[in-house]
Amino acid sequence: MAGKIPRQFIDDILARIDIVDLIDGRIGLKKAGKDYQACCPFHNEKSPSFTVSRDKQFYHCFGCGANGNAISFVMEYDKLEFVDAIEELAAILNLDVPREQGTGAPQRTQEQRRSDYELMQQAANFYQQQLRQHPQGAQVIEYIKGRGLSGETAKRFQIGFAPPEWDVLYKQLGRNNELQQQLVDLKLATENQSGRRFDFFRDRLMFPIRDKRGRVIAFGGRVMQKDQSPKYLNSPETRIFHKGFELYGLYEAKQAHAKLQQVLIVEGYMDVVALAEQGIDYAVAALGTATTAEHMHSLFRLTDTVICCYDGDRAGKDAAWRALEHALPYLTNGKSLQFVFLPDGEDPDSLVQKEGKAVFEARLQQADDYTQVLFQKLTEQIDITTDAGKSKLMAEALPLIDKVPSDFYQDSLLDLLARFIGKTREQLSKKLTSPKQQNSIERKFKVTPMRQAIGLLIQHPQLAQAVDYLPELAEMAIPGIALFLQLQQLCLAQPTANTAQLIEFFRDSKEYEVLKKLAGWPHNIRDEALEKQFQQTFQFIEDQCLNLHLETLLIKEKTEGLSSEERQEVVLLTTALKSRRSSQN
Structure with missing residues (x-):
């Protein structure tokens, strides 16, 4: 895997990209005072509440609360992961994305990476061409028709044919030594011990695997004769393909729906295309794993409902359990995870052709909720009529419940567990390894003096110079003071930094969501009054810190006694606080 993207490059991207131009090119913006407005792309609304600030390089929706910088917008609007969003913005600016070298591997330039994707697309085109022109092509087309697939579906998924000859693709695309090595590196060709190179895929129906941006990154090949094995052959991992992060059919599903209401996870490529043929165009498949x-994270970013469809045998139940375990950390409020188990001997491909779209989708409507699958699995080999069984069930269930981020879902799971073992939800809640999250972002947001100071500073970084930088305040146990000082230090170290860059620095921290909310907070303070208001707010916070320190010393005086230096400090603090109060009056 490549190294991390340097922080400086991310800052440069945010400094060079104009968020107004970026968003205007996707949804269209209208000038509204010094900012820009549009109807929010992230929820339905009739009047615009989505605002974009060129000064802050930040967007905020007053309707649904969506907000962030250019990176966040591309991630949410284009449904990309962080690294993909950086690459998308870098491509707009015609920049190569550098990587910190954790290994000795050489970096590949933007042009080299583009060449990889172009070669993969050429391979996909070659396989499609072979389907039309190879002597066996007509036979393969009959096989495709026999599987119930139309030419339109085959074209949509770019289905092709890898001919049985040893090195047709290698000779066709490997026009020079560099391309020949590239074919080997991308696992389109392979090399044996004697040094001979030949095509990796031969005599197979070919399914191009596309990433979230529609680029061909790998292939799946399926045999067409029963005596051939293995049934499926998948591309090995390469520098552009990591199977644990990709899902077959996801790009096509996104193209078919402006908003994916639900996604169906199935097991094979043929399942995906057979369902699409019947109009069920929201299915995806894992790639031989x-x-x-990572799959679950990606899907729950795209949709609120994920339905897992597996065989009803032991292997299918085991696959469902692994999927459930991986999904638990992403079950935030409003997300739904469901399971459908098929009759013996059936798969989605065969079943949808037998019963059609309406009946198959009726099965999905009757899907089991994840809670049923969870407790069925946990209790199937436990005797819950005994104390030993109840204690074992509690020991196995609580760590899983603890992974669920939604308080509401946690309460529901604890209620179910409580019925099995005869305890109350409150008793079980105390046994969770971490307290239930109290997400202040989802509650009514109260702007305290500290939040006001942080909000003003992140929206107007130049204010960092309006007050003294006092790192010693960090020793005071005032909530938020450490974050304020960290933010002020960043602003002083990078005097040209804007709101977008400051927010990005905290992306992976627990303070990220609070800072995003404060960055969009409408403080309604006139520009000419900003500095004075900020100074007054900071003075209030500083007084809090001084009062706290004075109280600490006075308590110590009564319990332990003070040194001469500490007594002198009490006098100085008392005098300073009195002076401050007099000046304020």
Whole structure:
């Protein structure tokens, strides 16, 4: 895997990209005072509440609360992961994305990476061409028709044919030594011990695997004769393909729906295309691996409902359990995870062709909620009529419940567990390894003096110079003071930094959501009054710190006694606080 993207490059991207131009090119913006407005792309509304600030390089929706910088917008609007969003913005600016070298591997330039994707697309085109022109092509087309697929579906998924000859693709695309090595590196060709190179895929129906941006990154090949094995052959991992992060059919599903209401996870490529043929165009498949946590994370970013469809045998139940475990950390409020188990001997491909779209989708409507699958699995080999069984169930269930971020879902799971073992939800809640999250972002947001100071500073970084930088205040146990000082230090160290860059620095921290909310907070303070208001707020916070320190010393005086230096400090603090109060009056 490549190294991390340097922080300086991320800052440069945010300094060079104009968020107004970026968003205007996607949804259209209208000037509204010094900012820009549009109807929010993240929820339905009739009048615009989505505001974009060129000064802050920040967007905020007063309707649904969506906010962030250019990176956040591309991640949410284009449904990309962080690294993909950086690459998208870098491509707009015609920049190569550098990587910190954790290994000795050489970096690949933007042009080299583009060449990889172009070569993969050329391979996809080659396989499609072979389907039309190879002597066996007509036979393969008959096989495709026999599987119930139309030419339109085959074209949509770019289905092709890898001919049985040893090195047709290698000779066709490997026009020079560099391209020949590239074919080997991308696992389109392979090399044996004697040094001979030949095509990796031969005599197979070919399914191009596309990433979230529609680029071909790998292939799946399926045999067409029963005596051939293995049934499926998948591209090995390469520098552009990591199977634990990709899902077959996801790009096509996104193209079919402006908003994916639900996503159906199935096991094979043929399942995905057979369902799409019947109009069920929201299915995806893992690529020769179990459904991973990364898969679940990606899907729950795209949709609120994920339905896992597996065989009803032991292997299917085991696959469902792995998917469930990986999904638990992403079950935030409003997200739904469901399971459908198919009759013996059936898969989605065969079943949808037998019963059609309406009946198959009726099965999805009757899907089991994840809570049923969870407790069925946990209790199937436990005797819950005994104390030993109840204690074992509690020991196995609580760590899983603890992974769920939604308080509401946690309460529901604890209620179910309580019925099994005869305890109350409150008793079980105390046994969670971490307290239930109290997400202040989802509650009514109260702007305290500290939040006001932080909000003003992140919206107007130049204010950092309006007050003294006092790192010793960090020793005071005032909530938020450490974050304020960290933010002020950043602003002083980078005097040209804007709101977008400051927010990005905290992306992976627990303070990120609070800072985003404060960055969009409408403080309604006139520009000419900003500095004075900020100074007054900071003075209030400083007084809090001084009072706290004075109280600490006075308590110590009564319990332990003070040194001469500490007594002198009490006198100085008392005098300073009196002077401050007099000046304020």
